[in-house]
Amino acid sequence: MCSYFLLMVDRLCKQQAHCISFQQITHNTVSFPVAGDEMEFKKKSKTKELLETIDTCSLLELEGIPLFPSLDDNIEVLEKLFSDCSDFVIREFRQRNSERAAAIFVDGLIDTKEVNQALQSLMVLEDGDEDIRVIEERLLPVSQIDRVSDYKELLQAVLSGDTGILVDGNVEALTLGIRGAEKRSVNEPEGEAVVRGPREGFIENIRTNTSMLRRKLRTPRLKMKSLVVGRETNTNIVVAFLEGIADPQVVDEVSRRISNIDIDAVLESGYIEELIQDNVYSPFPQLMYSERPDTVAASLLEGRVAIFVDGTPMVLLAPATFWMMLQASEDYFERFQMTTLLRWLRYLFMVIALVTPALYVAITTYHQQMLPTTLLLSVAAAREAIPFPAIVEALIMEIAFEALREAGIRLPKTVGQAVSILGALVVGQAAVQAGIVSAPMVIVVSLTGIASFTIPHFNVAISLRMLRFPLMIAASILGIYGILVGVLLILGHMANLRSFGVPYLSPLAPMSIGDMKDVLVRVPWSFMEKRPSFLGIQNARKMNAGFSNKVQQRGGQAGTTSGGKSDGEGKA
């Protein structure tokens, strides 16, 4: 062990120029009980410090530590770093007629066949070279190749799936982007299925995801800023936006907030969402997520910013507003009348999902005069044998429903059926027959459940479902007055909420009448000449005014271009 240290110190002394960071380390050395002169002590402590710190440090702490010129040194450091890493491979080889070299990679992350071919060109087909620049320029036929000079960059690339090539006598290394990790194929997005529209959804691989977005937006204006977050996960993050449309301040703010994140791991976009959102305690999601490339592309075109996180198909969209979460991508593919009706249906059922149980409790315990007599008699007949007050009954049923829903999600699909049978039979029927809950309550709960499922985005649906409970309790104490107080508090909170500076309820509050065309209704495409203005976009116009006028004329485009009979009709 001791001889190893001496060896290292020797080598270090030879390349003082690269040792700046090591000297910084020496300032806070611990005492080192070795006899000898001052100089000797310092040199030895440097080496020991490096290896001791290297043992525990994460990639971020390796920043600025340069590669050594000697291959053996590098290999020694790497072996120490990756001791007990069975999947980390250091393949040492000798280039044909030249210096020794090593390929380092993580098994399973690379495309072995392709890497073999690349190595072939160094070991078999061509004469090697001692200069890594020459190898990069002339010898390695690999399309994605990069030169790195410090450990952080090298290891980040290698751990992401690149293959590193170290050549003896060089202070730089090559990273070959020949990745071949296992990944899921592109599937239909399960969370956001559509009847009409593209059937592809994002997958866990960030490169595949960005390529899917690039396929939608083939323009150099689509920018993708790359960031890395997470001390241990080193998760790749891409901030995508359309330059010239998105508000540069928002883009900067998003990038700034993400790069400020200091956390050990980012395993899903939810981590990022919670770490960059404006209000921690709000029940409402302040960033939207989507697994559909078309939704993301459309959001970028509205001037929003997309945040891709490696390892999850969920792409974050910011700034988010409440109304966009009540819209589905299909809204823009189907005819506008249907879409408008569907939107209103969703708005209606959103209210139903929020207040129906509370209203039921309030009306049956305080405001019986509000029901038609015959309905009240039915309710009274059904509640006759029920031992609990309405609020207890409502809480029992609502909680049971939430449990059923949760159980249905977590269970494997084959068992899931059993849950639904149990739920339908036990809760739906037996409970009513046994006189524990009343039939109207079951209806109210089912209606609420169905209503919450009409909201296209799960995270909004679940926040509304959660807010039902305080409203129910308020209703049981204060009746409809309590519901009003609760709803006002919720509305006030929503009006107060911001997502990256954009009011959460915009364009309804603050009112922006021109943008109602895509919230209260969905106007035909030819009327959507402008992008939503509340997002602070740079270039508002979506289509040429002259063109949209043509389309809106009677006869549509045919009325103006084909001439003849239909032309006259178009002008009429």
Added chain:
Amino acid sequence: MRRLTPIVVLLLCLLPVAGCWDRREVNDMALVIAMAMDKEPNGQYRLSVQVPLVSSLGSTSGGGGGTSGDKSYYVDSAVGKTIREANNIIQSRMSRQLYYSHHRMIVIGEQLAKEGMSDVLDIVARFPENRLTAYLVMTKGKGIELLNAQPQFERFSGEAMRELVKMEAIAVSLKDVAQMLTTPGVDAFLPIIDAVDSHPKGKSKEVEFMGIGLFRGDKLVYMAKSQAIKGLRWFQRTFTPFSVVVSLNDKERLTVYFSKGKADLKPVIKKGRIHYDITVFATSVVVENMTSLDLDQKKNIALIENKLKKEVEVSVKDTLNLMQKYRTDTIGLGIILARQFPKEWRDTYRKNWNDHLPDITFQIHSKVVVQDVGQTTKNITKEEGGRE
């Protein structure tokens, strides 16, 4: 802000403290569907309430529904010096709280109607649970008998009466009665509903619309049969359709249904005498033709229209005669006079309008249009050429 937060939280905590005081579960309530008010011979009031027995209404839970076989409602009544006292007596033997928000039928007994009903109507208007939209009817005899009737179609007689009043009779709500009682120049009237045996006689007793009770002030003066008072319908704000039988001769008759109608009144004061020009406009439909009249022919239509005109004029005249005889202004002639001649009304007539009523003269015109004769013109089962 930091300091404000606990204060705001404390204030919010005050909200639930203010709650729950008027909480009542549906199964702790006795829903009053209909109530009847009578006057006992000793001068006390009898209040009767009809309350559905919710448990026997056939709920889905357990073995309810029909097995008990008995009535699905319960009528209780008590006597008290005031209505509220009677209510308290009923409440004291009822395990559930009486809840009046859903009663839509108030029955006034004959005796009470004769002795004046405004005293008892006070509680109905004063008590916030009651609704001014509840319908008011009166009955011959005791009101409680109407509540005890069990009509076949509805579960409660209260419900049956409500439907009947809306469809067949001239519906009078509590609000209408209040207005009629307080406005000078018009007198109140109430539909009369009686409990009658169905034919052939069965277990059930049906409720039937019998006529109109005419009031002067808040006291009943005459109970008119519905045929005798049908002229009143022309003068109502919303016309209730009815049908009449037209006799061509001794044997041949038609039934005609008046679908629309309204009356136009023009008062004239000449030398201190009040005269009304009354024009009735009516639209009618022939619903039954037992004659051999060919309704395809214009002259036959004109013939019917003439007959109908006479019929309408007679009906109005009968009604007015009745009103004059009992010195009650059911139509509201006084209001019309007051609008036309406010000064004269205020100076001379307002104080003793009912005494002026018998001296009024009328001229009645009518315009009747036969709008529709149905799907056939002649009686299709009758031989052709019976009559031209």
